Amino acid sequence: MAADRGPHGDDSPDSTDDTEITRDTALTGADTTDTGNAPADRPDPGRALAGVSPEPGVAKPDAVLTVDGVTRTFGGLTAVDVGHLEFQRGAITGLIGPNGAGKTTLFNLLTGFDRADSGSWVYDGTPLQKLPPHRVARRGVVRTFQLTKALAGMTVIENMRLGATGQRGESFLGALFTGWGAQERQITERAHELLARFKLDTKADDLAGSLSGGQRKLLEMARALMMQPKVVMLDEPMAGVNPALTQSLLGHVKSLRDEGMSVVFVEHDMDVIRDISDWVVVMAQGQVIAEGPPAALSSNQAVVDAYLGAHHDQVLEFDADGNPVGETADLVAEMEAEELGEAEHGRDARSDEEKRT
Structure with a gap:
């Protein structure tokens, strides 16, 4: 049986295709076979980053994702030109910059939705630059979108089921055996648990298209957790969300970090950045111009110039x-x-x- 070919032409077999969803998973998608520290024993990411110099491309104590020499051009215009960038494991990293800075393009590259002209990026020792999006997600790096991607004509619970990987019933041979029915029940149970966590359980049988903008953001985040991720990349999760729901979303983002996941998110609201970020990366004109803890960036001249222009004074x-x-x-x-x-x-x-x- 031939291996499936991804949109980037990668036809190598994926050893995770046959991974089963079991009940031995936490509600957040963390695999309990992970022998990492319990939540109470995990190192404080803020403390781990305390001694890191606030400068572009600085090395992190425990990088989960490393980017080297990544460029992307469109018709001669350079959208991304990142020499070196590391994301700290277990931390919330805010990615900020003016409109057109290249933030979403960088997200697209790192998650397989676009191809770089050059460069590489490695997640936990595994190169990702040649992988299509579904294989990147199976390895533990998932993302949400600025414009939500819920399937409006399907119910909320059906959207959630789509997020689970390794479903036996999706393959020809797997569908011939009866085991897929039990697995589907486990997937559905897990989906209901996540919907309850995100307070969408009463909407399970509603069409996704009937949800408000904020509820669709919650659905997309919950569906991403069906993938059992280690790194969650959120593209403007607070955009278009009313203030009351924003606080709920902020709480959910913090909980991802508290449960051991690494979070990278694009955001324009500096109050949000200061509230939840352990570390902030600033982009302008496709390049990383500054890095550091949130408190250090307001006095960084490169950041001020990027947002206000070099002649602001x-x-x-x-x-x-x-x-x-x-x-x-x-x-x-x-x-x-x-x-x-x-x-x-x-x-x-x-x-x-x-x-x-």
């Missing part, structure tokens, strides 16, 4: 008619020239792309 001068004068006029001319250059570059890139197609 310049006094603006205008004449009586409101026209810029002096250094302000020079700054306006400089900004207009940059915008014109970027527009022309974008047109050239689109023209080149059209010629190739």
Whole structure:
């Protein structure tokens, strides 16, 4: 029987395809065969990172995911150019930066939803750069999306069942044997337990399309835990969520860390970043420009410039008619020239792309 071929052309057999879902799993998806520390004995990630120098590309005491020389360009525009980046095991790492900084593109690369032009990334000693998304997830790295991906025409519990891996009934030979029925009942029971944890148990039989935006975020996070992950990557989990539900989501993100998972999340709300992050990575123009604990970043000049521009402290001068004068006029001319250059570059890139197609 031929091995399945992924969207990236990887046709190597996946040894995890036959993994069974058993009742020996915690509600969060942590495999109890893991001999790691119990929650009370786990090292405090904040303390582990206390002695780490706040500088881009710095080594971490216990990196779970390491990125080296990763680049991604689109039509000549560089979206990601990360020389070296490490994510600390068991910590909540916030990934921030202005719009267009490359945060979501980096997420897409690390989870197999896009292919890098160059570079590598390793999860617990296993290279991931050639794996399609489903194989990355089976190895323990899962992600959610800024725009939720719930299947609106299916019920909430059906969406949850889809998240479980190694389902015997999905293969031709496995479906011929009766064992898949018992496994499906175990999967369904686990799905109900997770829905109860995320307070969606009363919605189990409702169509996913009927959920509010915040509830869909909760569903996506709960479904990700059906994969029994070790690393959870959340792309703007608080976006579009009302304040009351935001607090619930924050609590769930913290609980993932408390139960031993490593969390990386994209967020624009600095209050959220300060509240739950052990470490923060700042991107701008595709590059990592700063790293450090949340408290250290507000005084980092590179971060201030990335968000406010290098001229944020310049006094603006205008004449009586409101026209810029002096250094302000020079700054306006400089900004207009940059915008014109970027527009022309974008047109050239689109023209080149059209010629190739």
